[in-house]
Amino acid sequence: MDRSDMLVLTGIVKKFNPGTVNEKVALNGLDLTLKNGDFVTVIGGNGAGKSTMLNAISGVWRVDGGSIVLDGTDITNLPEYKRAKYLGRVFQDPMMGTAADMQIEENLALASRRGKRKTFAPGIRKSERASYAEALKELDLGLDTRLSEKVGMLSGGQRQALTLLMAAMKQPKLLLLDEHTAALDPKTAAKVLEITERIVKENNLTTLMITHNMKDAIVHGNRLIMMHEGKVIIDVSGEEKQKLTVEDLLEMFTKASGGEFSNDRAILS
Amino acid sequence: MGNFLASMPGAVAQGLIWGIMAIGVYITFRILDIADLTVDGTVCTGAAVCAILVTSGVNIWLAMLIAAIAGILAGALTWFFHVVLGIPAILAGILTQLMLWSVNLKIMGGANVAVSSRTFNVLLTQMDVPMSLIFLGIAAVVIIAVLYLFFGTEIGCAIRATGCNGAMSRAQGINTDVMKLIGLALSNGIVAVAGAVLCQYQGFSDINMGKGAIVTGLASVIIGEAVIKHISKNFAVKLAGVFVGSVIYWIVYQTVVFFKVDTDLLKMLSALLVAVFLGVPYLKKKIGGKKVKGGAANG
Numbered sequence: 001m002d003r004s005d006m007l008v009l010t011g012i013v014k015k016f017n018p019g020t021v022n023e024k025v026a027l028n029g030l031d032l033t034l035k036n037g038d039f040v041t042v043i044g045g046n047g048a049g050k051s052t053m054l055n056a057i058s059g060v061w062r063v064d065g066g067s068i069v070l071d072g073t074d075i076t077n078l079p080e081y082k083r084a085k086y087l088g089r090v091f092q093d094p095m096m097g098t099a100a101d102m103q104i105e106e107n108l109a110l111a112s113r114r115g116k117r118k119t120f121a122p123g124i125r126k127s128e129r130a131s132y133a134e135a136l137k138e139l140d141l142g143l144d145t146r147l148s149e150k151v152g153m154l155s156g157g158q159r160q161a162l163t164l165l166m167a168a169m170k171q172p173k174l175l176l177l178d179e180h181t182a183a184l185d186p187k188t189a190a191k192v193l194e195i196t197e198r199i200v201k202e203n204n205l206t207t208l209m210i211t212h213n214m215k216d217a218i219v220h221g222n223r224l225i226m227m228h229e230g231k232v233i234i235d236v237s238g239e240e241k242q243k244l245t246v247e248d249l250l251e252m253f254t255k256a257s258g259g260e261f262s263n264d265r266a267i268l269s
Numbered sequence: 270m271g272n273f274l275a276s277m278p279g280a281v282a283q284g285l286i287w288g289i290m291a292i293g294v295y296i297t298f299r300i301l302d303i304a305d306l307t308v309d310g311t312v313c314t315g316a317a318v319c320a321i322l323v324t325s326g327v328n329i330w331l332a333m334l335i336a337a338i339a340g341i342l343a344g345a346l347t348w349f350f351h352v353v354l355g356i357p358a359i360l361a362g363i364l365t366q367l368m369l370w371s372v373n374l375k376i377m378g379g380a381n382v383a384v385s386s387r388t389f390n391v392l393l394t395q396m397d398v399p400m401s402l403i404f405l406g407i408a409a410v411v412i413i414a415v416l417y418l419f420f421g422t423e424i425g426c427a428i429r430a431t432g433c434n435g436a437m438s439r440a441q442g443i444n445t446d447v448m449k450l451i452g453l454a455l456s457n458g459i460v461a462v463a464g465a466v467l468c469q470y471q472g473f474s475d476i477n478m479g480k481g482a483i484v485t486g487l488a489s490v491i492i493g494e495a496v497i498k499h500i501s502k503n504f505a506v507k508l509a510g511v512f513v514g515s516v517i518y519w520i521v522y523q524t525v526v527f528f529k530v531d532t533d534l535l536k537m538l539s540a541l542l543v544a545v546f547l548g549v550p551y552l553k554k555k556i557g558g559k560k561v562k563g564g565a566a567n568g
Contacts, residue, residue: 080439080440081438081439081442081443082442084441099433099434100433101429101433102426102429110441110443113441119423121422122423123425
């Protein structure tokens with residue numbers, strides 16, 4: 001293994017409802033290696049295994065086969081809450097990444113203690129507030145003066161931006177973005193993507209970003225992968241990726257997936 | 270009327286004792302988002318343990334501590350059923366509650382145990398209501414203060430986050446299983462202490478004393494929330510509101526008893542009250558318009 005490899009997925013298998021008529025092989029021997037600092041966009045049709053891949057890395061459940069090595073450490077059998085120390089995650093549902101009944105500053109305080117053993121020390125100290133206000137100010141969403149408001153009062157876009165901030169807070173080894181702009185209106189989505197770009201660059205984060213928007217997938221990141229039936233079928237990076245068009249991608253997909261053209265939302269948009 | 274007013278201090282004392290119990294319910298129902306039916310059994314477990322130990326000559330404070338531990342173990346058992354065995358929380362609580370019925374009978378060696386304040390050294394008794402009120406007032410303040418501080422710690426915040434959003438909590442590195450254990454154990458420990466205090470106050474422990482405790486507790490939580498809603502959002506005030514709600518509940522109870530209304534109906538009224546207060550906000554939300562997903566970044 002190369003020392004600059006941040007994430008190495010080898011032969012990942014995940015089956016849902018194994019042994020029943022509803023058995024579904026979501027990940028089918030998935031191999032993927034991310035170099036340190038890679039910003040990889042992930043596209044693919046519904047059921048291609050994109051979210052399943054992120055959940056496998058996050059440890060939402062155990063995989064049925066294969067290994068997950070993060071920055072040289074095998075995390076395949078580590079429980080979800082222990083992996084959290086190394087991962088930053090933003091979900092598709094804006095409600096999912098934050099605790100609605102807790103204050104903005106309390107959410108940030110939780111994130112700043114990610115991976116730390118919980119003790120009887122204060123859940124938030126006065127001295128932390130200034131740095132939170134500063135970080136929120138950079139988001140430019142007017143949140144820096146609303147530290148003690150409940151997160152439930154925020155809009156979807158504000159919550160996603162906050163979740164991004166929380167995800168990047170402890171300099172994670174890997175940032176996992178699961179269609180984190182899909183539930184937002186176009187204008188808000190663009191704004192959140194802009195914030196994403198900035199946070200990834202400033203912290204030089206290795207990133208996996210799932211998107212259903214092919215244009216976004218081409219514009220952002222230094223590498224693009226397309227998944228199909230639980231495997232990576234297209235993997236382009238560098239100059240080749242920059243020159244891509246949506247039409248190219250559709251054509252590549254048709255070829256790689258064996259001529260079968262899927263017309264679902266995730267591919268065409 | 271004089272009689273009626275004379276019965277009020279006793280009602281307030283009852284309210285404060287059941288307020289301690291309702292604090293336990295608040296922790297599971299409002300903070301951990303679990304309706305824990307274990308408490309119906311834990312009230313009596315706390316009382317039974319306390320009664321048996323005190324009548325065997327054990328120091329009252331030590332007896333209450335052991336009662337609390339018994340409650341903590343009951344909460345831990347419900348956690349085991351729910352989290353380790355994957356049984357739905359409500360059923361897990363019912364299973365423990367049913368087991369406690371047998372356990373409580375075995376502890377007491379019968380359906381009840383008398384703890385006479387004349388024979389044994391207890392902390393409070395309904396023979397001396399003013400002293401009891403002083404004791405309970407101090408107890409309420411101490412409980413509110415300790416819990417206020419506790420839920421401000423890292424562990425306390427992690428428990429709140431767990432109840433609010435489990436997926437987010439795990440993504441932030443919180444072991445949600447452990448936090449549920451702490452919450453359920455703490456809640457049932459407090460409820461057992463309430464049982465221990467009640468058995469001293471009324472002078473006996475009885476196998477039926479916890480029946481419907483969950484509903485009484487929920488009613489107190491809900492009444493308290495309605496009262497303090499416009500006063501403050503401070504957590505300490507919310508906890509105080511639980512005691513206020515419980516005291517109001519028992520004053521109403523005493524009034525109903527005084528005016529000779531059929532007390533058989535009280536449990537039904539409590540249950541209806543809880544159903545209405547939990548149901549109305551839901552219906553309001555449902556009628557009030559569909560949820561809008563996403564929204565503007567600057568909205």
